[in-house]
Amino acid sequence: MAMLLESWQTQSYFPYTVELKLRNGEVYGSVSFEIPTPKVKHTKENGVIAIDTNASPIHLATAEVSKTGELLSYQTINLHHLIGLSQNSKDHQEWILAHQIVDLAIQKNKAIAIENLKKLKKGKRGDGKAELRKRLHHWNAKKFLQKLKRIAILKGVELVEVNPAYTSIIGMLKYAPQLSTDKDVAGAYVIGRRALGFKEDTPENYERLLKDKAYLQFALKRYEEREKELRELMEKESNEYKRNAIESELRIVEDSKKLLTNLIQSLQSESSSCEGADGRNLTWQVLKVALLFPILGKVLPRDLSPLKPVLVEGVWDRVRSRLVPLEAGGTVPIRDFWSSLRGIVWTSER
Structure with a gap:
């Protein structure tokens, strides 16, 4: 709309196509024209803002990653307010969110990194995951990422799509316990590092x-x-x-x-x-x-924090030794192992 207004004011016109349709006595018109693609100004040479989409609970996790692969900042964006909205209202809110994320990338002078989601898991009826299917019905992550990609192109921000294989698992096992973040932020961090060309060695x-x-x-x-x-x-x-x-x-x-x-x-x-x-x-x-x-x-x-002693100190042998049968029968619960390791006193449920 801004381009059309500017064209009318300056009288510098451009080619466009108008299509009119008569539907139930009403005339509907659509205008199609090409939008010039601006030069990419914000690239991954300065790092990335990585996005990880999640359905349970419905939210986004973002991670700001430096060009050398360090985690600089992160946040989670709750999307539960989208549940119950009409499709038009939902689209409107998603466009606003896409603009906010791209504006953040511009402010940080960084590219945006996302998963290349070729096929979003939706589940099937009778699989025992009705709640997950309901959430996926209310919010389509793939459509949002398409909006994000379009806004990034229009605002001159480089968008890098990466192979999603094992990003969540690597985040859970390697970075969530190490950096004391949740698994979704850790997954976004892995996406960002992958976009920058870093490979994840096994600890x-x-x-x-x-x-x-x-x-x-x-x-x-x-x-x-x-x-x-x-x-x-x-x-x-x-x-x-x-x-x-x-x-x-x-x-x-x-x-x-x-x-x-x-x-x-x-x-x-x-x-x-x-x-x-x-x-x-x-x-x-x-x-x-x-x-x-x-x-x-x-x-x-x-909560992945209990994995930190295993990751850093290699103390899985203590887990094995503490979970042996007792003379009176039964096993020592894992929580007792972690309470002794972390100095936490648990109240018995017995």
């Missing part, structure tokens, strides 16, 4: 953990116990959707057992490898399986 203590047969057997035992619990829950549960959710977790547990079993077997044959059948490097996937549930008790925990 030394994590490499040692993947060669510790005793720990891997402990982790495998944890999954075997969880598998037994889930199968018992399946037999008792009559609700179809709850059964689907249990079955979904059961498949994750079975896949995790398979990864750990293959790694233990490769250690026994003295040919340690984290490659999949298709030749892909599965190191980060195996680390996720070996660390999250066995130590934290959850497949996708929000």
Whole structure:
């Protein structure tokens, strides 16, 4: 609209196409014309503002990354206010947010880095993830990123799209505990580093953990116990959707057992490898399986800080030694291990 107004005021016109349509007695018109692409002024030579989109909860995580790969600042932007809005109102709010992020990049004189989302996971009916599908229905991250890309081009900001493979896992395991941030900010940080050309090496203590047969057997035992619990829950549960959710977790547990079993077997044959059948490097996937549930008790925990002693000091042997059967029966809960390590006093639930 600003271009059209300026053209009328200066009488410096440009070619355009007008299309008129008659619909229910009303005439609708659309005007099409090319917008000149400005020169890119803000590039990744000065670093990036990296964006990570998340559906549960619905929000954005941004990370300002220096040209040398350091995390300078970060924030999370809650998007729950978009739920329940009409499509037009939602689009309007997304355009405003896209402008704000691009303006931030201009202020910091940096490029913008995003994931190259070719296919957004939407789930399917009956998979036990109805709440996630509902959130994805209310907010389409891919459409927002398209808006962001368009505004960046119009304002002369370089936009870098990166391969999203393992960005979330690397963020969770490497940077969230190390920098004391949540997993989404850590994921955005990895996106930013990848956009700048940095490669993520596996931390030394994590490499040692993947060669510790005793720990891997402990982790495998944890999954075997969880598998037994889930199968018992399946037999008792009559609700179809709850059964689907249990079955979904059961498949994750079975896949995790398979990864750990293959790694233990490769250690026994003295040919340690984290490659999949298709030749892909599965190191980060195996680390996720070996660390999250066995130590934290959850497949996708929000708090990753308990991993810091493992990452920095390599103390997974303490986890294994503290989770041995007691003489009176049962095992020592993981929280007791972390409370002793971090000096936290827990109140017993018994």
